[in-house]
Amino acid sequence: MDARSLLACLGLCVALLMGSGCSPSDEQKQTSLEERTAKFEQSLDAIQDPRLKEAVADLGGSLLLLERARVKLSTKPIETEYSENRLALFKHYPTPQALVDTYINGLFVLRKASNSDYLTDLQPVFPFSFNLPDPFPFPIGLEWQSVTLSNNKVIPFQPEWSETDPGIQLSPTSSNLTNPDDLTVSYPFIEGIETDNKSQPQPVTLKGQIEVIAPRKVFTFDLSKKDVGHKRTEENITVTLLALEKNYAEIELTNSAPLAADVGDEPPNPLLVQARDTTGQFLSRSGSINENATQLAFYEKQLAAMQKQKTWSDTFEKRLEDEQDAFEHQQSHYTKLYFNGLIDNVQVSVLDFSQATTTRKDLELPIRRFDKSSLEKTVQSLPMPVTVHDDQLATWLKDATLSREQLKNSVSISQxxxxxxxxRIEFDHPFTFNDDLLGNTRNSNRAPVTFFTSDDEGKRGEPIELPDEAFEVDPVRGTITYDLNLFPDNPAFAVGSIPLFLATIEQGTLNAGQLPKGLELQGNALVVDQQLFPSDSWRFFAKDASGDYLKEILAVSHRGEEYGPVLFDVHYFYGQPTLLETYQRNDLSTVEYGFEVKLDKPEAAPATQP
Incomplete structure (x- = not known):
């Protein structure tokens, strides 16, 4: 019932940042909020009618949750954190429908390696990877129906595994929360009887149905501080940047055309917003609030009307629903988005669902097996009818020319x-493409460190004479571990140097039609001879005729025997490579990182009572 489930109507999309610190004024806000929460809970106790109590609890609880999120988001310290360009894929497809077709037609199913004799995991692989809070931008429905086994038996999908079902089952993989579409084929377990999974009928084909609704068009607006308060209109879409502050933006969207009937009762989020800082990089989101002051006032008014009732009635429910429908019909779409970092400009993409195209497809997908390490001597094909580009590779590859100073400046020290x-003292830096090509031969015996006391002014004092076992330096991992119990004096400073490693990388290009010995293209698969181009020192990236990097689907290393040396690697791509970029590490140097670290003091142990 809508009136009793207004949490969904509020459309909350918030990140409750429970770990952030609070200033005194923030603590006052929090105290006030806790008092209001306690008062609200007391008022619930006085409501006797269970339907009325549930409706008041839903709406009142939602409003308090929203207020708590607003306080947390507004008081979170501004710490820069970058994200990928989530909207880059739009530029590769001429229409939203082309994006949908690629999404559906690029889907295939992998059988994952397992050590269990009773479980076989299946992983549907989509051509685009999305993580919350940015899932696939269009409404999508995916239903798995059954799996066909090698003996032609069909196992229907069931929403959860049953402990009492004695047969083979197909159900969601409960242990994998990051990939909710993953499935598990479960074979019966009989206590005391060894069952070899290989003798069981194996999954061959996965059946299901997918439905995706595509908007008629995607509009994109680039907005900065100068655009605040000004309407930007294209066709039936009007976007207004209401505010652009240090770490948040407020945006209002109006679509003069009504929503298409295909979209249904729950309209999708039409606003996709990203923010950049002055470096041009995209900032990650920390949360959002999708209700403006007018909307909050309306829901608070409805809550007050509920609280005046003694009982719930169908007539009262109908009145609330009519008021809500009339109010929402007049509302524009509003969002207040918070980002991790200082905003310079925002990019707003608007999905226009005034017209929509619904694509439904019955899926009958062969189940493929590609282990990371294979003993097969032949290359398994993975034909792919779609092209997908990787817009993050250019950023990743820029660190092929990483300088010594850039490496030093990226180091962070923790204790x-x-x-x-x-x-422990740990020296860390972001993992880069340069690190990926360092290889396994890194070593350095030079990592001197000396511990010092502090003088009366808190500055560095005398060096401390220590036995060898008092501390240990791991140069490759960048860690110093020391035992305070073996120190004759309390250490206050650590001074020394730790080695960093820097690869000298040579870049080249190869035409796909003129590859040297040791490299071969078989359709969308690149075969790399490991004797001539060992993966310890070589990387290959493919481009198609557009000049854009192709996304790699997966890679397989082929060995002649188990645990034996790799004979050749195979890289599979979404699309047909026409050009290869090559990166070879031809030298490895050590960069000495000098440091003086003021040491944290351990907390004093609590005194024991006599």
Missing amino acids: SVEDASAA
């Missing part, structure tokens, strides 16, 4: 003194 016998 841990919770365990006095294993206190």
Whole structure:
């Protein structure tokens, strides 16, 4: 019942940042909110009618949740964190329908490697990878129906695994929350009887149905501080940047055309917003609030009307629903988006669902097996009818020319003194393409470190004479571990150097039609001879005729025997490569990172009572 489930109507999309600190004024806001929450819960106790109590609890609880999120988001410290360009894929497809067709036709199913004799996991692989809060931008419905086994037996899909079902089952993989579409074929387990999974009929084909609704068009607006308060209109779409502050933007959208009937009762989010800082990089989102002051006032008015009732009635429910329908019909779409970093400009994409195209397709997908390590001597084909580009590769590959100073400047130092016998100093830096090509031969015996006391002014004092077992340096991992119990004096500073490793990388290009010995294209698969182009020092990236990088689907290493050396690698791509970029590490140098670290003091142990 809509009037009793207004949490969905509020459309909350918030990140409750429980770990952020609070200033005194923030603490006052929090105290006030807690008082209001306690008062609200007391008022619920006085409501006798269960239907009325549930409706008041739903709406009142939603409003309090929204207020709590608003306080958390507004008081979160601004710390820069970058994200991928989630909207880059729009530029590769001329229409939203072309994007939908690629999404559906690029789907295939992998059988995942398993050590279990009773479970076989199936992984549907989509050509685009999306993570919350940015799932696939169009409404999508996916239903799995059955799996056909090698003995032609059909196992129907069931929403959860049954402990009492004695047969073979197909159900969602409950242990994998990051890939909710993953499935598991479960074979019966009989206590005391060894059952070899290989003797069981194996999954061959997965059947299902997919439905995707595509908007008629996607509009994109690039907005900055100068656009605040000004309407930007294209066709039936009007976007207004209401505010652009340090770490948030407020945006209002109006579509003069009505929503298409295909979309249904729950309209999808038409606003996709990204923010950049002055470096041009995209900032990650920290949360959003999708209700403006007018909307909140309306829901608070409805809550007040509920609280005046003694009982719930169908007539009262109908009145609330009519008021809500009339109000929402007049409303524009509003969002207040918070980002992790200082905003310079925002990119707003609007999905126009005033017209929509619904694509439904019955799926009958062969189940393929591509283990990361294979003993097969032949290359397995993975034909792919779609082309997908990788817009993140250019950013990733820029670190092929990483300089010594850039490497040094990227280092961050952290400490841990919770365990006095294993206190740690860690030198870390973001993992880059340069790190990926360092290989396995890194080593350095030079990592001097000296511990010092502090003088009366808190500055560096005398060096501390220590036995060898008092500390240990791991140059490759960039860690220093020391045992405070073996220190004759309390250390206050650590001074020394730690090695960083930098690859010298040579870049080249190869025409797909003129590849040297050791490289071969078989359709969309690149075969790399590991004797001539070992993966320890070589990387290959493919481009198609458009000049854009192709997304790699997966890679397989082929060996002559189990645990033996790799003979050749195979890289599969979404699309047909016409050009290969090659990257070869031809040298490895050590960069000495000098440091002086003021050491954290361990917390004093609580005094024991006599």
